[in-house]
Amino acid sequence: MSRQNILTGSPWEDKMGYCRAVRIGNIIEVSGTVAIVDGETVKKDDIYAQTHNILTRxxxxxxxxxxxxxxxxxxxxxxxxxxxxxxIARAHGAFFGEIKPTTGIYEVSALISPDYLIEIEFTAVVSE
Known part of the structure; x- marks a missing residue:
């Protein structure tokens, strides 16, 4: 099967040796994603806005x-x-209300920056 790496141009992709997403066959895994616009955190105190930004991106x-x-x-x-x-659930539900993927929500002690309130990973399977 062929491998498709999806890069976004983030300097961290080369520094850490990762990409935003990988597709192999009909499976797509998306790396943990935080809320960023033009290198800046989206509304440091607004967890709904951060969640919505991640889902949109x-x-x-x-x-x-x-x-x-x-x-x-x-x-x-x-x-x-x-x-x-x-x-968080309100933003997630706005995108996935009808789709209803499985999900988990976990509290962690910290993310890579204290400005980030949420990080989300995704798995997708494309119908063949």
């Missing part, structure tokens, strides 16, 4: 991989503020 990545949010079968959400899960 990943929708674009999936398009590059020949998929869509309809193909997402699992999300993994890591947050430093689990008490704000309802705000």
């Amino acid at each position: 990943v929708a674009d990545v999936l398009t590059q991989a020949g998929a869509s949010m309809n193909d997402v079968i699992r999300t993994r959400m890591f947050t430093t503020q689990i008490s704000r899960w309802e705000e």
Whole structure:
């Protein structure tokens, strides 16, 4: 099977040796994604806005991989503020209300920057 790496141009892709997503066959795995616009964190105190930004950006990545949010079968959400899960759920539900992938939401002690309140990973399977 061929491998398709989807890069976004982030300087971290080369520094860490990773890419935003990898597609092999009909499976797409998307790396943990945080809320960034033009190198800046999206609204440091707004977990809904950060979640929405991540979901919007990943929708674009999936398009590059020949998929869509309809193909997402699992999300993994890591947050430093689990008490704000309802705000996260509201944004997640806006994208996945009808699709309903499996999901998990986990509280972690920290993300790579204290400005990030949430990071999300995705798995998608494209119908053949």
